[in-house]
Amino acid sequence: MMNALSIEHVSKSYVLEGASRPVLKDVNFQVRHNEIVAIVGASGCGKSTLLRLIVGLDDVYRGSIIRGGPDGSASAKVGMVFQDHRLYPWLTVEGNIDLAFDNTNLSASARRQRVRYYLELVGLGDYARAYPRQLSGGMAQRAAIARALAQEPDILLMDEPFGALDSILRMRLQDELLSIWERNRVSIVIVTHDVEEALYLADRVLVMEPNPGRIRDVFEVGLPRPRDRGGFGLSDLKKRCLSTLV
Amino acid sequence: MATFGAEDEFSVAQAAPNVRFAKVKSLVGAGLLVLGLPLALLTLWWAASINGLVSPQVLPQPDWVVHTFLDLLASGDILTAAAVSFRRIADGFLIGATLGFFFGLLIGKSTTADAYLGPTFRALAAVPSLGWLPILILLLGIEESLKIVILAKACFVPMAISTAEGARNIPAGLTEVAQVLGLRKRTRFLKLTIPAMAPFIASGVRLSLSQAFISLIVVEMLAGTDGLGYMMVWGRTLFQLDIVIVGMIVVGVVGFVLDILLKRAESLIIKGSGDG
């Protein structure tokens, strides 16, 4: 399978007061292996709905969603990070990450090893036994990312993962995400309303527009990483992006 | 803005009747589920009692229960018992809730009073009506006074607690305004204290009437000579379970209706007091 993810002619509408309201209309795109794709767009353009369809939280749609594994198999594991960390408050950070191994046949010690690995990966090595309420917003979100990564998904979906954090923290976590991605290759589809974030992180940026939700434009970023946030390449792309959005 | 294409218009026309049918279907389905268990139990009851599997003194036939209910209703027995019971609750409520209101006001507004009286109150409140019963029986016998005292206590405690809560929770900001405006005591009481406490008082009334009903059943069953609670004991003594079952249903229905009315009244008062 060439692509990790293949979205073809996906449409979705729901019925409200007897009328059919379209949420997504004829969405088409592919995501290659180990590629980072960002989706930007105003509220109501269906980008979150699209993610929910891909991860399977919703399965009512027209069209086809093909999730391809790296070995050419047709079913890939999809992980998801939400905007709110959604850590289980009664489990420690360790316990939360361990949930990702629920469906595996690993021995207890193997699980412990892996949990430790992912803890260190997101920089929470000292907080294994902490409860979510003892963590700051950024730390909790990192824990949520660790939990999703621990599933070892082929595709990682992120729905405005840094939206609830302040801009300085956001920039730091973006860098951390990139370094994690370098060490732990996985295809990422990240939804964000922040165009700069999209351009900083992604190989390709899909611009969506609402009513009904569809892809308006696709930008190849093509800049080598690490990227200069204030650099000319990014700001030029940003101008072009914003002009299609507005 | 959204513009519907031709195919969208088609789906609009299609959607409406499907939605309505689906709604009706799910309603019917839900109705069947809800009635499933009670109907099954009723059928079992009927079958067991008709076949003589169990003696009628243990399980009377459902239709007898209905007959008995209608008989008791017609003869006025149920209404008389209900009247007696409600009269008792009213008397007990009047005494207990009023005393409870003033007591709650006292310990709510004065920390000194709370320090002296609070612990004793809480200790006595921890004794349920069932506990007071034997003590009061030895002191008062099983006259009407026993029942009124128990009901008064049942109304006193929740009313006192809620009133105290209300008195403690008058917004400090509004009290300061009253001071700055130099309001007279009377105005302050009528225009600040009472309205601010209204939701708590309403809650207290609801809780004390609910408690009163439960205590009524307790006292009428264990030390009674008349009333709704006694009806079941009476039926049991005669080994007429149909009377017992009628009594249980009446008690259940009254309790339910009372609960709904009280909750409705309470939410009306809370809304009316303009909480915000």
Next chain:
Amino acid sequence: MAERLLRTLFPRGAVVPMTAAAIWWLASSTGLLSGPIAVSPLQVIQTPFLDASGRELWAALLASMMRVFAGGLLGGVAGLILGYVAGMYRAAGLGLSPTIHTVRQVALLAWIPLLTAWFGNGEGTKLVFTALSTFFPLFLATEQGIRQVPKPLVEVAQTLALRPTTRILRLYLPAALPNICVGLQIAALSAWIGTIGAEYAIGNGRGLGSYVASARDQFRMDIVIVGVFALAAGGVLLAAAIRLASLKLSPWNREI
């Protein structure tokens, strides 16, 4: 200085009860009281230890506690399981919940005549009654608790593809725990008062309720007072114990 000493020896809360006790003692020792209430506070304190009938308090307490435990466990587990099913599955909820809530409207004590007709005047009725008194609060609390599990966390379980057992043990039960603990407190108190009420109403056998009932029949006010005190104290201790257990069960809620 003296005032400080007085304050610590006699905290303000104790003033009223101590004054009342003193007045009682005076009244009883000067023969002011007559009839059934002619007991002195000292007599009441001695009764459970020195009086022949009074000493039966301890066996009675044990019997009642065992009943509360056995019947309470029965009804509680039933309430937990059915409440879980009713909260998790909409169809089961519709099938069970309305009926159970309707039956719940009947005041507990009202079941006694029916139960004695069905199960006699012995252990059976008392156990069934205790089970009933714990069933309803736990059913209600569990049903509510499960229904209120936050949807976002359920979605995480879906994205992580958690197994059903893991979902029950790691998501639904912990999330419903606060509600269930409140239900447990109500159930425990309900069972305690209910058992003793049933014993009192039925009158025979061993238990705190029958202890008080026979004392009442024999006009022994001192034993009645002892029994009622044990009733109240037992309820308070039980509630406190459950509260403590609830805190222990949810360490993630504590301030660390």
